[in-house]
Amino acid sequence: MALIVQKFGGTSVGNTERIRNVAQRVARARAQGDQIVVVVSAMSGVTDGLIRLAKEITSLPAEREMDMLLATGEQQTIALTAIALHALGIPAVSLTGAQAGIVTDGVHTKAKIRNISPAQVHQLLDAGNVVIVAGFQGQTNDGQITTLGRGGSDLTAIALAAALKADLCQIYTDVDGVYTADPRIVPTAQKLPEISYDEMLELAGAGAKVMQLRSVEFAKKFNVIFEVRSSQNDNPGTIVKEETQSMENVVVRGVSIDKNQAEVTVLGVPDQPGQAARIFRALATAAINVDMIVQNVSHAGGLRVTDISFTVDKPDLLKATHVIEGLKPDLSFTEVTADENICKLSIVGVGMRSHAGVAARMFDVLAHENINIGMISTSEIKISVVIDLPDGDRALRAVHQAFLG
């Protein structure tokens, strides 16, 4: 008898018909003799509707009250899912995050899970119930309702799987699994049967938005094996787990493109210690997320200056250039340029570590396609380049063809 955590996102529970489908899937899994814990999100649209109500009242609602408000979305879904299981004759009990023993810190709207006391869940499972837990939420030690922020339901599932020592954690979503590239752009892209945590992290960071980074990080930290699969069919998905030796035989696991990036370049920065720190401290203070950073070697010549380029999310571009302009009194530089018309192309694979020349081959492919490379950034298992946005899809297909066929 295995213990399986199954997580269903907002689309999978988007109406009562879909909730009934989820119940049938859970019932089938239980019929195999396994213990099942179900984690659900709010029905799609519910959270946005609640946010809209709050914004009708004020543009800046208190975060504690937003948690109080938004936690109701998942609470509704757990009750409806339990009701749907009952209708199939399956004993089931719903639990809020608090009732399930999920204790978080007190940072409202983006709380971190501190610990989970799984006694209550185990007890209900042992009594023969399917246990349905509200994703995305928990409570502080002194009983305040908190939410975990974006991707919080995935995190609930993975953290519960860790706390319950589950045999498997299944993340049901609207895609079939993790692909070698976005199939909408690369028709030859293939679903990966398995992928390592690190590859999944790099792909997520590279724009393949299957899951939020923090859930994958959490799974890696607590070594929770999970499967990303579709709630629309019974196809096996992609297993995400610790790296195995055989994974290294594949040089490139996947190729991704992030079209949500924009590039900022600060020209003519004095090549003195602390100049770069100043820039990025100011951006961090403004809560602007910086992805790639490249600093060129200083120009030779009388006054040693350098250019610093970085990428930010497109919606943050204007804010980022304002922040830099605001540094002018303290930081001498020539000019700030901004370019929205770019994208980031990445190749990811743990096999890169033991295969030389991967970067050279990638650049060759792009050169052959006559595509110009703006910035380059590499990690041990990822190579990212910034290229012009209109070249993006063509570059993705060419690189996928070269490495993954």
Added chain:
Amino acid sequence: MALIVQKFGGTSVGNTERIRNVAQRVARARAQGDQIVVVVSAMSGVTDGLIRLAKEITSLPAEREMDMLLATGEQQTIALTAIALHALGIPAVSLTGAQAGIVTDGVHTKAKIRNISPAQVHQLLDAGNVVIVAGFQGQTNDGQITTLGRGGSDLTAIALAAALKADLCQIYTDVDGVYTADPRIVPTAQKLPEISYDEMLELAGAGAKVMQLRSVEFAKKFNVIFEVRSSQNDNPGTIVKEETQSMENVVVRGVSIDKNQAEVTVLGVPDQPGQAARIFRALATAAINVDMIVQNVSHAGGLRVTDISFTVDKPDLLKATHVIEGLKPDLSFTEVTADENICKLSIVGVGMRSHAGVAARMFDVLAHENINIGMISTSEIKISVVIDLPDGDRALRAVHQAFLG
């Protein structure tokens, strides 16, 4: 500095504009220097929408899960109300029933309040907050979410007022207060400045649906003075409190009509001990609420038989006659008749106790109007008669005119 509990029903918080109005009203009360606890219902339509979702899945959802589901309605309103108060610069904290210390028994969907631990509410009030509590809900000692059933938010307000030793409890609703009669039928009806618990109970039982009986009973039991008033204006409402001597100077406090009753008569029941008990035990088992009961004196003659009449809610009429027919093997009677075309007219007043002849005067008024009386039932402070439905409004106006002008 007084402590005031203000309760707002579903219509008063039906959309964000109305929630803002509630916040402004609360802010004005707080500006007087008082401590304010606000109890709110779910936004009108929300609870029905949730019930509809559950019914889409199954016709008989588990009551524990219905509580889990429905409790979200009030939780949304408390958060939005807190947000609206913040927008006015008023410190406010929302609490679920559980967080407010409301402990109930475990009878899901109609739980009874066992006790309230008001420490948390007092602490938040003393720190300068308006405290907003979700009506209609609580939790059991072992942390199950429960709801209190119909009229539950009124009950929350009154129970909190008792536990907090509040100076006043205001029930804001869509009527101005308690009237001597329904103003839609009796244009000369007047708002009562005050009324005793017993009169309020009798009027509620007589069809004046301002509040559920149980909330008034609770208020009487714990001697909570409350005011029924409108959320649409600033007019003083009706104070409901323990009877005072001056109240007895008014013979009749109010006149009401209940058009939701139907009459059942069981003819020719043998006049033996236990026959009536059999009938009403069977009705109780079928969860049929019986209001008036009249048994005539036995017919003189060879075989002593009697007729038993009673009234039930109109929707229960068919069920009630079926239940009686089903007794035929055990209980000999001649016939069951049913009459939907009736209504119940009642006059209520603590002054009746010390004034003889009130009933006679009422019957005189009806006779003068040529209105036939079907059944009569009296309590110490109420006289009810069953009359033909088409005579109802005319009878109400005539009796009101005679006793209340």
